[in-house]
Amino acid sequence: MQRLPLILALCLPLLxxxxxxxxxxxxxxxxxxxxxAADPKSLDLQVVSGVIESNVMRALYEGLVQFHATxxxxxxPGAALSVTPDETYTVWTVxxxxxxxWSDGMPVTAEDFRFSYERxxxxxxxxxxxxxxxxxxxxxxxxxxxxxxxxxxxxxxxGSHGFVLTLRGPTPFLPEILKHYTWYPVPxxxxxxxxxxxxxGNAWSRAENLVSNGPFRIxxxxxxxxxxxxxxPHYWNAGNVHLEGIRFxxxxxxxxxxxxxxxxxxxITNTAAPEVVDLMKKxxxxxxxxxxYLGTVLYRYNNNVEPLDDVRVRRALSLAIDRQxxxxxxxxxxxxxxxxxxxxxxxxxxxGVSFDPEEAKKLLAEAGFPGGxxxxxxxxxxxxxxxxxxxxxxxxxxxxxxxxxEMEIDNKEWTAYxxxxxxxxxxxxxxxxxxxxIDPLTFLEMWTAGNGNNRTGxxxxxxxxxxxxxxxxxxxxxxxxxxxxxxxxxxxDSPMTPIAWWGKxxxxxxxxxxxxxxxxxxxxxxxxxxxxxxxxx
Numbered sequence: 145m146q147r148l149p150l151i152l153a154l155c156l157p158l159l160x161x162x163x164x165x166x167x168x169x170x171x172x173x174x175x176x177x178x179x180x181a182a183d184p185k186s187l188d189l190q191v192v193s194g195v196i197e198s199n200v201m202r203a204l205y206e207g208l209v210q211f212h213a214t215x216x217x218x219x220x221p222g223a224a225l226s227v228t229p230d231e232t233y234t235v236w237t238v239x240x241x242x243x244x245x246w247s248d249g250m251p252v253t254a255e256d257f258r259f260s261y262e263r264x265x266x267x268x269x270x271x272x273x274x275x276x277x278x279x280x281x282x283x284x285x286x287x288x289x290x291x292x293x294x295x296x297x298x299x300x301x302x303g304s305h306g307f308v309l310t311l312r313g314p315t316p317f318l319p320e321i322l323k324h325y326t327w328y329p330v331p332x333x334x335x336x337x338x339x340x341x342x343x344x345g346n347a348w349s350r351a352e353n354l355v356s357n358g359p360f361r362i363x364x365x366x367x368x369x370x371x372x373x374x375x376x377p378h379y380w381n382a383g384n385v386h387l388e389g390i391r392f393x394x395x396x397x398x399x400x401x402x403x404x405x406x407x408x409x410x411x412i413t414n415t416a417a418p419e420v421v422d423l424m425k426k427x428x429x430x431x432x433x434x435x436x437y438l439g440t441v442l443y444r445y446n447n448n449v450e451p452l453d454d455v456r457v458r459r460a461l462s463l464a465i466d467r468q469x470x471x472x473x474x475x476x477x478x479x480x481x482x483x484x485x486x487x488x489x490x491x492x493x494x495x496g497v498s499f500d501p502e503e504a505k506k507l508l509a510e511a512g513f514p515g516g517x518x519x520x521x522x523x524x525x526x527x528x529x530x531x532x533x534x535x536x537x538x539x540x541x542x543x544x545x546x547x548x549x550e551m552e553i554d555n556k557e558w559t560a561y562x563x564x565x566x567x568x569x570x571x572x573x574x575x576x577x578x579x580x581x582i583d584p585l586t587f588l589e590m591w592t593a594g595n596g597n598n599r600t601g602x603x604x605x606x607x608x609x610x611x612x613x614x615x616x617x618x619x620x621x622x623x624x625x626x627x628x629x630x631x632x633x634x635x636x637d638s639p640m641t642p643i644a645w646w647g648k649x650x651x652x653x654x655x656x657x658x659x660x661x662x663x664x665x666x667x668x669x670x671x672x673x674x675x676x677x678x679x680x681x
Contacts, residue, residue: 165408171655171674174388175372179401179414181529182558183367183394188349189325190264193272193597194562195578195665201325203373203390203669204356208238208322213671216582216663219319223252223329223357233316240305245378246331247361254307259332259341262294268342272566272596275589276326276580279318281310288594313615320581323666331355359385359670368394386658386673396558398530405431405651411674412656416649417530421476424651431651434477435661438486439578439646440587441478443524443539447639448601449571451520455637456511461572462497462641463504464546465539470643474534477647483631485587486579486645491624493584496635497642501546508547516548523554525570527561532574535643565599576646579664584627585614591634602639653677 170177184197189205192198202211208227212218226239244252261280264271265287278284281298285291298310311318321327331348334355339346347353351365359381360373374389376382393410395401398417404410406428416424416432424432445452445461452458467480483493505515513519524540526532536553543549551572556564564570577597580586589595589611593603610630617623635642648665658671 167408167411167653167655168676170391170411171653171676174386174674176387176390176412176656176669176672176674177410178390178392178412179395179404179410180371180392181394181414182396184371185559185562186349187351187354187362187365188330188346189328190260190269190271190273190330191349192325196558198325198666200371200373200392201328202358202666203360204354204358204362205325205328206358206379207325207328209319210670211323211662211664211666211668213658213668214660214662217320219323227319227322229316229318233314233318234311236309236311236318237302238307238309240307241380242305243380244357245380246334246355246357247376247378248331248334248355249378250331250333250355252329252357253304254301255304256329256332257307258299258301259335260329261297261299261327263330263335263341264326265294265297266342270344271326273326275592275595275597276321276324278589279311279315279321281312283312314618317581317583320583324580329357331357360387360390363389370394381670385670387669390669396528402651405653410651411653412659413651415531416651418474418476418534418649420651421649430654433648433650433652433661435648435665436663437578437646437648437665438488438582438663439576440481440484440486440642441475441535441574441576441644441646442481442484442640442642444565444570444573444575444600444640445638446568446571446573446601448568449522451511451513452522452571454511456507457513458638458641459636460504460507460511460547461543462638463500463507464542465497465641465643466499466542467497467643468499470535470538474531474538475644475647477649478644479647481642481645484591484634484640484642485584485627485631488582488584490620491584491627494628494632494635496632504546508549513549516550519547519549521550521552522571523552524572524574525554525556525561525564526574528555528557536574539643568599568601578646582663584624584631585611588627588630588634591639598639600639602637604633604637607633607637 181196184200185192189201206222208224209219210222223244224238228237267289274287282296286297300308334348338348351362354362359379361376363372363374365371371392401413402420405413445458471478471480482495485493524536526536540551590597592608607630610626614623614626655674655677657673
């Protein structure tokens with residue numbers, strides 16, 4: 145073999161060490177690489193209902209107001225120049241930006257918003273998140289076919305760039321609600337190009353047809369590989385968008401995601417498993433973020449399945465869960481939950497769940513299963529994630545130890561898991577709920593009869609009545625009292641059981657700037673910058 149000159153041989157290891165990593169190259173190019181757990185169900189923002197989808201929607205679309213980069217309750221203007229209430233906070237006047245455009249250059253108009261709200265509320269369309277628009281007067285009746293015409297809904301156009309929203313009751317926190325993607329517009333001209341207003345599976349939302357109004361537009365989509373977006377030149381504030389693009393990577397395995405981060409393939413991970421948190425605290429604490437997150441880990445019970453149709457059984461299962469032990473051993477930075485709603489502001493949820501194995505045994509015996517005798521072998525359905533499996537295994541062991549019942553664990557990949565939950569094709573299912581906005585109502589209204597996010601088969605008229613009463617409450621203290629009483633009913637009936645209040649653990653590269661702690665983790669991508677760092681050797 146021919147010898148290399150000595151100087152070249154000495155330089156080769158140096159050249160190898162100086163090779164640019166993927167995150168370094170992407171930072172130089174202005175492309176954010178971010179883990180996103182799974183592919184979104186759709187790119188149509190009126191079809192989806194999950195956090196995974198919301199990350200992509202936040203890049204592609206924009207609502208009337210935006211998320212603030214550092215303030216949880218901040219509502220900087222977005223597609224609207226102003227959203228102004230009357231003295232009762234029941235009628236809100238919207239003035240749209242005249243320079244707002246879709247990514248194909250067409251103007252964003254009041255008619256787009258009217259069409260969008262009619263579409264998501266149209267019963268035949270079957271939107272899973274239609275309830276988010278029930279704040280509009282008449283929206284629920286239209287969505288439930290009580291009234292046949294959208295003209296009965298509290299939406300009135302006042303001009304090409306103006307409209308008025310009339311609500312079901314005083315809602316001073318409406319700007320906070322408007323940040324949710326269900327209130328964003330879809331392009332009427334593009335939707336109707338490929339179907340009708342209620343066409344399910346409309347091809348307008350395929351990547352090659354997609355038109356959006358946010359800071360980015362779709363560039364490429366390879367299922368199970370990536371979604372990449374690029375700067376939208378037609379965005380009204382394009383000059384202040386710092387990133388050139390974002391690449392969302394559907395990494396389902398949290399350990400794979402952590403390994404990719406440590407190998408220089410990701411700027412931000414979707415999460416960090418407890419073992420990764422412990423490791424990073426020792427080896428690279430500067431890259432580890434542990435932040436509050438407004439969410440609840442919970443288990444749903446299918447209330448239509450025996451013996452889960454018996455409240456005594458559901459209560460027994462709930463009382464046999466040691467939430468403190470789970471918070472200590474399964475999670476990092478989570479708190480044991482004593483209610484469905486995490487404490488926020490002046491609202492403290494009722495102490496509705498606890499660990500009481502003796503009471504659990506008593507209730508199970510009263511239901512006809514003393515010591516777990518003759519209790520059917522039910523399945524716990526979970527999404528295919530490591531922490532979900534650890535949680536299910538812990539709860540399985542607690543139910544075996546304290547109640548004498550044996551459960552199976554059924555592990556499905558994300559799409560199949562979501563389909564099973566939406567179709568209620570389960571017995572017990574692990575999951576969670578992240579607040580749509582910062583208010584207790586977002587954790588309670590989902591359990592109303594017929595709500596697309598209920599998914600338990602449970603309904604309670606006293607619970608619904610308390611919520612409806614709260615809609616008309618002008619005084620915050622009275623409103624919180626009514627919500628508290630509604631939550632007491634929910635926890636006593638136990639259609640589900642809360643387990644822990646969420647904490648957000650993830651990894652972030654030092655080149656990422658403008659990514660600050662936020663309770664809902666809804667970071668405005670317009671604020672994010674990538675500052676190339678010196679190579680780490």
